[in-house]
Amino acid sequence: MAEPALEGLIEALRRLPGVGQKSAQRMAFHLLQHDREGAQRIAHALTTAVNDIRHCERCHTFTEAAICRTCLDDTRDQRLLCVVETPADQAAMERTGSYRGLYFVLMGRLSPLDGIGVRDIGLQQLVSRAGDGSVDEVIVATSFTAEGEATAHVIAEALKLRGVKVTRLARGVPIGSELEYVDLGTIAHALVDRR
Amino acid sequence: MAEPALEGLIEALRRLPGVGQKSAQRMAFHLLQHDREGAQRIAHALTTAVNDIRHCERCHTFTEAAICRTCLDDTRDQRLLCVVETPADQAAMERTGSYRGLYFVLMGRLSPLDGIGVRDIGLQQLVSRAGDGSVDEVIVATSFTAEGEATAHVIAEALKLRGVKVTRLARGVPIGSELEYVDLGTIAHALVDRR
Ligand SMILES: [Zn+2]
Numbered sequence: 001m002a003e004p005a006l007e008g009l010i011e012a013l014r015r016l017p018g019v020g021q022k023s024a025q026r027m028a029f030h031l032l033q034h035d036r037e038g039a040q041r042i043a044h045a046l047t048t049a050v051n052d053i054r055h056c057e058r059c060h061t062f063t064e065a066a067i068c069r070t071c072l073d074d075t076r077d078q079r080l081l082c083v084v085e086t087p088a089d090q091a092a093m094e095r096t097g098s099y100r101g102l103y104f105v106l107m108g109r110l111s112p113l114d115g116i117g118v119r120d121i122g123l124q125q126l127v128s129r130a131g132d133g134s135v136d137e138v139i140v141a142t143s144f145t146a147e148g149e150a151t152a153h154v155i156a157e158a159l160k161l162r163g164v165k166v167t168r169l170a171r172g173v174p175i176g177s178e179l180e181y182v183d184l185g186t187i188a189h190a191l192v193d194r195r
Numbered sequence: 196m197a198e199p200a201l202e203g204l205i206e207a208l209r210r211l212p213g214v215g216q217k218s219a220q221r222m223a224f225h226l227l228q229h230d231r232e233g234a235q236r237i238a239h240a241l242t243t244a245v246n247d248i249r250h251c252e253r254c255h256t257f258t259e260a261a262i263c264r265t266c267l268d269d270t271r272d273q274r275l276l277c278v279v280e281t282p283a284d285q286a287a288m289e290r291t292g293s294y295r296g297l298y299f300v301l302m303g304r305l306s307p308l309d310g311i312g313v314r315d316i317g318l319q320q321l322v323s324r325a326g327d328g329s330v331d332e333v334i335v336a337t338s339f340t341a342e343g344e345a346t347a348h349v350i351a352e353a354l355k356l357r358g359v360k361v362t363r364l365a366r367g368v369p370i371g372s373e374l375e376y377v378d379l380g381t382i383a384h385a386l387v388d389r390r
């Protein structure tokens with residue numbers, strides 16, 4: 001297999017996260033053999049997305065306009081700000097139907113080992129926005145992992161200095177789960193946070 | 196998340212084999228956030244491959260010319276033909292360094308449930324090529340799965356009608372494996388095919 005176009009495609013597909021040599025090869029063969037229209041569609045979608053998608057000036061999520069629809073929606077509670085790590089987390093929050101405030105999307109989380117610092121998560125923009133008097137409460141909804149917790153801590157400290165009220169999503173036993181199968185750390189937290 | 200370019204990209208990435216909604220989302224976010232150059236490279240490689248890659252007129256493998264380099268290599272034994280399912284299988288065969296004949300690549304295997312019949316694997320082309328008197332032996336190296344075995348059977352029957360000698364790769368215990376951990380069917384076959 002010394003066909004440059006094929007080798008080039010396999011090499012390029014390896015840029016996708018979680019895709020190694022074998023998967024890339026399988027993807028290339030599948031597209032070329034069974035789904036050339038799909039290949040063209042992916043190529044077109046990638047080009048369109050790279051050209052059209054940027055970050056919202058207010059909340060940093062992906063958007064095609066300067067400011068995203070959520071930020072422009074004036075039926076939402078402008079005095080409530082929820083901090084999430086990714087647009088996927090934001091989407092999960094929206095699907096609950098229980099939140100009507102605005103968002104700030106970090107587009108990542110602090111990870112010193114990967115070289116991701118406060119500048120990469122836009123901490124300064126978050127602090128100026130939340131600290132300008134227009135926001136009553138910031139709900140920090142970063143994930144409950146070591147990196148997510150560290151990120152939440154840094155954000156909370158920075159916001160408290162500006163006198164902003166900061167809360168965190170409750171940790172506890174997931175709905176529908178039997179206690180027997182829930183990890184002990186979760187149970188311990190649920191006990192401390194009992195209400 | 197109602198950004199058409201982002202939704203379109205996630206939807207398109209789901210055309211890749213083994214990629215569901217979650218992976219597609221993760222890939223899209225990763226490319227847009229951390230590797231836009233990679234996204235452009237993938238788009239370009241896909242377009243190039245779709246435009247340039249076709250099937251070799253003789254062996255059906257992927258190639259950029261009408262006839263692939265392997266088929267044009269006159270230092271190879273023209274009287275020996277090895278039938279494999281995919282270019283990846285062909286590449287594995289080449290890496291052994293023990294085969295110097297030519298190939299016929301089925302680009303799949305018989306799978307009635309998936310609607311893949313003898314026409315899709317080019318059986319007729321294989322039979323006319325192997326049966327024209329220029330080939331002494333056809334080594335059927337399809338995989339040792341139910342579908343691969345069925346494919347080998349159909350090929351062998353068709354070629355035998357033309358009086359072509361047909362062989363199959365030996366089944367047996369893989370080099371380096373301890374008998375204890377080899378599956379029983381393999382041991383049974385290795386016993387029958389002992390030499
Ligand atoms: Zn926004």
Ligand SMILES: [Zn+2]
Pocket residue numbers: 251252253254255256262263264265266
């Ligand atoms: Zn060829």
